[in-house]
Amino acid sequence: MLRNEEQILSKIATNDGHGENSAYFDGWKAYDTDPYHPTQNPKGVIQMGLAENQLSFDLVQEWILNNPKASICTEEGSDDFKDIAIFQDYHGLPLFRNAVARFMEKVRGNRVRFDPDRIVMSGGATGAQETLTFCLADPGDALLVPAPYYPGNDRDLTWRTGVKLIPVMCYSSNDFKITRQALESAYKIAQESNIKVKGLLLNNPSNPLGTVLNKQTLTECLNFTNEKNIHLICDEIYSATVFSQPNFISIAEIVQENPKINHDLVHIIYSLSKDLGFPGFRIGIIYSYNDVVTNCARKMSSFSLVSTQTQHLIASMLLDEVFVDRFIKESSKRLGQRHGVLSRGLAQVGIKSLKSNAGLYNWMDLRMLLSEPTFEAEMELWRVIINEVKLNVSPGASFHCSEPGWFRVCFANMDDETMMVALKRIHKFVNQNGKIVEASSRKMWRSKLEVNLSFRRLDEIMMGSHKMSPHSPMPSPLVRART
Amino acid sequence: MAIEIEKPRVSLSKVALSETHGEDSPYFAGWKAYDENPYDELNNPSGVIQMGLAENQLAANSGRSSTSSFRENALFQDYHGLQSFRKAMASFMEQIRGGRAKFDPDRIVITAGATAANELLTFILADPGDALLIPTPYYPGFDRDLRWRTGVNIIPVHCQSSNNFEISPQALEAAYNEAESKNIKVKGLLITNPSNPLGATIKRSNLQKILKFVTCKNIHLISDEIYSGSSFSCDEFVSISQILAEQNYKDSERVHVVYSLSKDLGLPGFRVGTIYSYNDDVVRTARRMSSFTLISSQTQQLLASMLSDKRFTENYIRVNRERLKKRYEMIIDGLRNAGISCLNGNAGLFCWMNLSSLLLEPTMECELELWKLILYEVRLNISPGSSCHCLEPGWFRVCFANMNEKTLEIALSRIHDFMDRMRKVKISLQ
Numbered sequence: 022m023l024r025n026e027e028q029i030l031s032k033i034a035t036n037d038g039h040g041e042n043s044a045y046f047d048g049w050k051a052y053d054t055d056p057y058h059p060t061q062n063p064k065g066v067i068q069m070g071l072a073e074n075q076l077s078f079d080l081v082q083e084w085i086l087n088n089p090k091a092s093i094c095t096e097e098g099s100d101d102f103k104d105i106a107i108f109q110d111y112h113g114l115p116l117f118r119n120a121v122a123r124f125m126e127k128v129r130g131n132r133v134r135f136d137p138d139r140i141v142m143s144g145g146a147t148g149a150q151e152t153l154t155f156c157l158a159d160p161g162d163a164l165l166v167p168a169p170y171y172p173g174n175d176r177d178l179t180w181r182t183g184v185k186l187i188p189v190m191c192y193s194s195n196d197f198k199i200t201r202q203a204l205e206s207a208y209k210i211a212q213e214s215n216i217k218v219k220g221l222l223l224n225n226p227s228n229p230l231g232t233v234l235n236k237q238t239l240t241e242c243l244n245f246t247n248e249k250n251i252h253l254i255c256d257e258i259y260s261a262t263v264f265s266q267p268n269f270i271s272i273a274e275i276v277q278e279n280p281k282i283n284h285d286l287v288h289i290i291y292s293l294s295k296d297l298g299f300p301g302f303r304i305g306i307i308y309s310y311n312d313v314v315t316n317c318a319r320k321m322s323s324f325s326l327v328s329t330q331t332q333h334l335i336a337s338m339l340l341d342e343v344f345v346d347r348f349i350k351e352s353s354k355r356l357g358q359r360h361g362v363l364s365r366g367l368a369q370v371g372i373k374s375l376k377s378n379a380g381l382y383n384w385m386d387l388r389m390l391l392s393e394p395t396f397e398a399e400m401e402l403w404r405v406i407i408n409e410v411k412l413n414v415s416p417g418a419s420f421h422c423s424e425p426g427w428f429r430v431c432f433a434n435m436d437d438e439t440m441m442v443a444l445k446r447i448h449k450f451v452n453q454n455g456k457i458v459e460a461s462s463r464k465m466w467r468s469k470l471e472v473n474l475s476f477r478r479l480d481e482i483m484m485g486s487h488k489m490s491p492h493s494p495m496p497s498p499l500v501r502a503r504t
Numbered sequence: 505m506a507i508e509i510e511k512p513r514v515s516l517s518k519v520a521l522s523e524t525h526g527e528d529s530p531y532f533a534g535w536k537a538y539d540e541n542p543y544d545e546l547n548n549p550s551g552v553i554q555m556g557l558a559e560n561q562l563a564a565n566s567g568r569s570s571t572s573s574f575r576e577n578a579l580f581q582d583y584h585g586l587q588s589f590r591k592a593m594a595s596f597m598e599q600i601r602g603g604r605a606k607f608d609p610d611r612i613v614i615t616a617g618a619t620a621a622n623e624l625l626t627f628i629l630a631d632p633g634d635a636l637l638i639p640t641p642y643y644p645g646f647d648r649d650l651r652w653r654t655g656v657n658i659i660p661v662h663c664q665s666s667n668n669f670e671i672s673p674q675a676l677e678a679a680y681n682e683a684e685s686k687n688i689k690v691k692g693l694l695i696t697n698p699s700n701p702l703g704a705t706i707k708r709s710n711l712q713k714i715l716k717f718v719t720c721k722n723i724h725l726i727s728d729e730i731y732s733g734s735s736f737s738c739d740e741f742v743s744i745s746q747i748l749a750e751q752n753y754k755d756s757e758r759v760h761v762v763y764s765l766s767k768d769l770g771l772p773g774f775r776v777g778t779i780y781s782y783n784d785d786v787v788r789t790a791r792r793m794s795s796f797t798l799i800s801s802q803t804q805q806l807l808a809s810m811l812s813d814k815r816f817t818e819n820y821i822r823v824n825r826e827r828l829k830k831r832y833e834m835i836i837d838g839l840r841n842a843g844i845s846c847l848n849g850n851a852g853l854f855c856w857m858n859l860s861s862l863l864l865e866p867t868m869e870c871e872l873e874l875w876k877l878i879l880y881e882v883r884l885n886i887s888p889g890s891s892c893h894c895l896e897p898g899w900f901r902v903c904f905a906n907m908n909e910k911t912l913e914i915a916l917s918r919i920h921d922f923m924d925r926m927r928k929v930k931i932s933l934q
Contacts, residue, residue, distance in 0.1 A: 029724075029758075030785060034628040040790040078575040085574050094806055109772040142615055145581075146795045151796050155653055160632075181627055181653070181793070300581040301801030303616070321653070324620045328800035329773030382829075 030112040038180035043172065048403075048413040057411070059438060062190060067443045070413040071435040072228060072381045074262065074298040076359060077352040081297070084344050091337035093330055105329045107177045111322050113142050117332035120339035121306060125291060127345055128261045133273040141307040141318045142332075144325030146258050146292035149305035150177045152321045153288055156314050157252050158184045158219040164254075165189050165207045165221045167199045169384075169420035169427070171228045178222070187211050189219070191421045193386075197230055199223075199238055204245050220252030221245070226259040226269065229420050229429035230384050231360075231377030239275050247282050254288045261296035261349055264357030276310065284310035293335065295381065296352075302331045314336060356381070356433060359440065363432045366444035370451040381433040385414070388426030390451075399425040412443055538885045543911065547934050550885045553915045555903045580801040583794050585614040589804040592811035593778055596764060599817055600733045605745035607780060613790040614804070616729050616775035618764035618829035620797040622649045622689055622694075625779060628789050629724050630656045630691035635692045636726075637679045639671045641892035641899070642699045650694070659683050659690065662895045666860075668847060669702055671695065671710055676717045692724030692758075693717070698731040698741060698851030701892050701901035703832075705735055705851050708742045715747060718758060725759045733768030733821055734849035736829035748782065756782035765807065767853060768824070774803045778845075828853070828905060831912070835904045842923040853905035857886070860898025862926055871897040882922045884915055 040046075048070045057065035089095040093102040108114060115137070122135040143149035157353050158164065160183025166174060168188035178184060189207040191197040204221070211218045223242060225234045234242075246253040255272040263269040289308040294300035304327050309315045339345055363383055364374055374383040391398040396418050403416040406428075417427035432440065543551035545701040580586060594607035603799065615621040630636060633654030638646060639661040650656060663669040676693070682689045695714065697706045706714075718725040727744040735741035748756045761780040766772035776799055781787045811817055835855055836846055847856040863870040868890045875888040878900075889899035904912060 029629075029722075031628055031631045031634075033631070034785070034789045039789070073579065075575070075579065078578075080572050081578075106768070106771045109766070109775075141624050145795075148796045177796075181796075294581070297579045301578050303581075303798050303800050320648075323617075324623055324649075324653075325616045325797040326775050328616075328775050328803040330806065331800040334802065370830065442536050 033181055040176035043419055048407055050406045052413045062490045066413050068413050070415045071434050072431050074295055074381055076355040076433050080348050090336050105333050108329045111319055111326060114223045114332045114336060116336040120336040124339045129271045133277055139308055139315050141315060142322050143305040143307055145294060145303040145305040146290055147177050148325040149290050149307045152318050153307055154178050154182045154184055156317045162189050162217045162219045163211050165218060167191055169229055169417060169422040172419045188421050193424055201241055216343045218251055220254055222254045224256045226379035229382060230375055231380035231382060232381055233269050236270055243275055243282060246286055252286050256290040258292045258295050259380050262381060264353045264358055265378040359432050370448050382429045382431040385428045385430050387428055391426050394425055396425045410446050537879050552885050555884050555886045564864055577801050577805050582797060583791055586804045587809055588808035592808045594813045596817055601743050603740045605743055607747050611787055613779040613794055614792050614799045615777040616797040616799055617777040618762050619649050621762045621777040622780045624790055624793050625726055626650045626656050628786055634689045634691045635659045635683050637690055639663050639895035641701050641889055644891045660893050667894055673713050690723055692726055694726040696728040698735055701854060702847055702856050703849035703852035703854050705741045711744060711747050728762040730764045730767050731852045734828055736825055740850045743876045786849050831904050842920040854901050854903040857900045857902050859900055863898050866897050868897050882918050
């Protein structure tokens with residue numbers, strides 16, 4: 022037995038930086054223990070907390086069957102096996118970089134050019150985000166992130182890097198748009214706490230909002246970061262999931278149109294996990310306009326290179342322009358259709374979603390179902406949705422949303438029938454709404470222990486435990502609830 | 505771009521600006537020389553022959569197509585890794601150890617290569633400013649992999665040629681005391697077994713002494729066994745996992761094994777690394793951290809298939825060992841004929857060559873002069889011992905498994921000619 026177990030591992034190993042003790046993951050655990058299956062477990066939990074794109078695999082599978090040479094495991098492709106297997110250069114296969122650059126250009130309607138020599142690989146966007154953070158910030162520095170934001174950021178950007186996240190608050194009153202005022206306010210909070218801000222991280226299209234940033238906002242953000250001489254990181258992982266107007270505008274386009282701004286401050290994160298639906302392949306990309314960052318990130322990519330077997334396959338696939346054009350168009354169409362089905366289904370029972378045109382989810386407004394406008398009530402509602410309606414949706418609190426009552430519900434990771442089942446359950450739930458809210462209030466009084474547990478989790482999320490500035494003036498909803 | 509405008513220097517992190525990525529060392533300068541002037545039998549017969557790359561290209565690698573659906577595989581991003589893959593890895597690791605140790609698939613954590621595995625373990629076992637002890641000479645990549653982003657220090661455990669560079673308890677104590685005197689907290693000892701660059705396995709008795717040492721100091725033991733399948737015979741290699749099994753896993757929670765398929769199977773491009781820890785907390789944390797560096801599910805699928813074919817793996821392990829042994833004997837004979845002696849090796853993809861007699865003075869500077877001579881005039885990229893932190897100048901690592909026989913013959917004849925020339929120069933100086 023190792024003596025003094027706690028001290029025998031590092032602080033990183035023993036803190037909560039892995040982020041798995043949050044509500045976001047509780048829903049997943051509920052799904053894992055009781056997963057829905059149409060015949061084997063029709064009463065199980067339907068997974069609507071996983072932002073995955075599973076709608077267009079038939080197109081990919083068809084391509085795989087028609088292109089055996091792309092796989093080094095087939096008769097047609099096995100001649101390439103040795104060369105591919107021994108290639109470990111962290112620059113990556115040239116064809117792979119070319120293919121990714123070309124694909125990124127197509128997704129942006131060929132309005133920009135990407136230099137394949139600036140394409141740096143990493144272990145999924147997860148690895149890419151962390152690597153970029155290591156390059157741009159020191160332990161104790163901070164990144165500004167507009168909230169609501171992807172819960173994984175709390176771990177990916179801070180766990181091993183020691184960097185802090187400061188939310189830029191956005192509100193439903195203006196559809197959660199990022200304002201200059203909010204940026205300045207977040208920056209000021211950092212300054213007052215003596216924390217050095219190193220950059221602003223944008224997610225465009227947004228997870229969880231499903232909206233795209235307009236030219237004005239992008240330019241505003243670019244100007245803000247230039248003025249403060251801080252970095253601008255744009256995570257464009259959902260760029261090909263845009264299914265209706267307005268068009269997606271990439272930061273690359275703004276950079277191209279503004280030669281006077283400092284390009285050394287701009288970096289793009291990308292991945293094929295969402296647009297193509299390949300999260301298992303771990304294809305993350307860093308595209309920086311800064312030579313030093315590109316070189317450093319490339320060296321660091323040694324810690325998380327993309328398997329050459331996968332690089333080879335993806336290169337072949339993405340260089341097939343006919344396939345790519347068709348895929349982008351068809352995938353976008355199917356996402357739009359599915360989004361429509363969900364939005365209309367929700368509207369039928371009076372549930373509104375934020376108007377969105379991208380992403381793999383809706384940002385659902387369930388404020389009218391809260392017993393009171395608090396995060397505590399949001400947690401109670403969420404528990405009811407998980408345990409009784411049996412849908413895993415993600416509560417806004419886990420995205421650091423400023424207002425309780427918003428939930429992210431994913432729609433692209435299931436087939437049509439499952440979507441129908443999910444909608445039926447939602448309809449039933451809303452129609453019985455009165456009884457359920459009452460029941461949940463009774464539950465609150467009966468089971469103090471349960472409530473305390475949810476308070477603690479809320480605490481961890483809202484107080485941001487050790488990851489946010491202790492001087493953050495963001496009011497605790499718990500304090501609000503008590504007064 | 506017309507005019508260069510003076511832009512305000514925007515700051516990057518200390519990690520980004522540090523030189524701990526290590527690429528300005530001779531280890532890599534040789535590679536650059538090779539890249540600029542690579543040997544090719546037909547197109548560039550006077551180019552630099554790459555003998556600085558520890559890769560195994562000797563054994564025929566065959567692939568098998570997978571039967572599971574593309575979609576399921578492409579979606580699988582669970583950081584536990586495919587169960588079929590972990591089972592196959594566990595079984596392969598057992599086979600390499602002749603069944604003398606058992607591996608539980610649930611203790612296998614996947615990472616994109618041993619590079620990632622070693623860094624990940626360092627993040628988990630040590631805080632910035634802490635240290636790991638590493639016996640010298642050691643793999644140059646450790647300087648970057650273990651220190652760069654983690655902020656952890658390496659304290660060398662100096663080994664001497666007088667006892668064949670074996671790790672002695674005295675050397676371990678000396679290194680530990682050095683750390684203490686500098687107020688540096690030692691969190692673990694990392695050994696590579698079989699050793700890179702020595703090309704030799706660690707004796708059983710030494711492993712036992714090592715285990716005693718780490719237990720006494722209450723620190724971790726990382727055993728990087730990346731070359732375990734490259735020992736020339738099955739009996740030569742003793743794994744730490746065997747020692748633990750023999751003592752009923754008493755005190756095993758401090759032990760962690762790193763493995764990869766880059767050397768034994770010659771698949772460095774696929775980025776297949778694993779951490780096998782006997783400590784539950786480490787397994788759990790490592791698994792979570794592996795999110796930053798998972799193995800492509802496509803590759804897991806392929807290897808699950810390949811490695812669970814026991815007939816293939818048994819045959820492969822045997823043939824690989826035979827070919828490596830044969831190649832080792834060829835290079836040792838060739839070097840002996842040229843008047844060069846090497847450390848007695850029994851594993852790995854390289855030999856540890858002694859050129860100390862060629863040094864004008866027994867200094868690192870002279871070693872580097874000799875190295876440059878060999879690189880630019882003899883046109884062989886071999887790795888100088890100083891880049892491996894060897895205390896004694898004059899030793900060089902020479903890789904022999906990353907080329908065909910013909911190329912090795914040419915390399916050996918170049919060495920032969922070079923040694924002839926050096927002897928003539930020496931005689932004329934005398």
